[in-house]
Amino acid sequence: xxxxxxxxxxxxxxxxxxxxxxxxxxxxxxxxxxxxxxxxxxxxxxxxxxxxxxxxxxxxxxxxxxxxxxxxxxxxxxxxxxxxxxxxxxxxxxxxxxxxxxxxxxxxxxxxxxxxxxxxxxxxxxxxxxxxxxxxxxxxxxxxxxxxxxxxxxxxxxxxxxxxx
Numbered sequence: 001x002x003x004x005x006x007x008x009x010x011x012x013x014x015x016x017x018x019x020x021x022x023x024x025x026x027x028x029x030x031x032x033x034x035x036x037x038x039x040x041x042x043x044x045x046x047x048x049x050x051x052x053x054x055x056x057x058x059x060x061x062x063x064x065x066x067x068x069x070x071x072x073x074x075x076x077x078x079x080x081x082x083x084x085x086x087x088x089x090x091x092x093x094x095x096x097x098x099x100x101x102x103x104x105x106x107x108x109x110x111x112x113x114x115x116x117x118x119x120x121x122x123x124x125x126x127x128x129x130x131x132x133x134x135x136x137x138x139x140x141x142x143x144x145x146x147x148x149x150x151x152x153x154x155x156x157x158x159x160x161x162x163x164x165x
Contacts, residue, residue: 016045019124032062034063035061035094037064038103046063049092064091066107068110089116091118094121094122098136099130121137125139126140128144150165
């Protein structure tokens with residue numbers, strides 16, 4: 001199976017910077033926001049967003065890792081923060097790729113058990129064939145792909161890449 005690069009390292013860096021500015025603009029009056037990254041790549045993406053936000057924003061940014069079994073998303077969803085830590089705060093749920101929407105929708109469900117000030121979602125790659133009515137508020141790129149195609153994002157310290165297989 002062949003791989004086609006859809007985002008180079010420079011393009012990913014540009015998308016991260018643009019999304020960070022959008023998050024900042026959307027939360028300019030906040031004192032603190034929570035970046036809740038879905039474990040593994042979503043959390044790595046959230047850390048990259050946090051780095052840019054620290055350069056440009058004057059609010060406090062708290063990272064939260066969201067643990068969800070992507071194969072069985074109906075199972076228990078947990079986070080690295082206690083629910084009191086994000087009560088009445090602005091949250092941005094972050095993942096690398098929005099495929100069917102199941103991971104995001106079940107993660108969203110977890111956060112809805114606590115009163116929030118605002119809830120948004122951010123993804124690097126948004127695929128346009130979702131099973132669930134969930135959307136990305138901030139997205140790097142939107143792609144129409146076949147159901148058989150798979151998008152992989154690899155985050156590395158020096159160079160990241162996204163490709164279609």
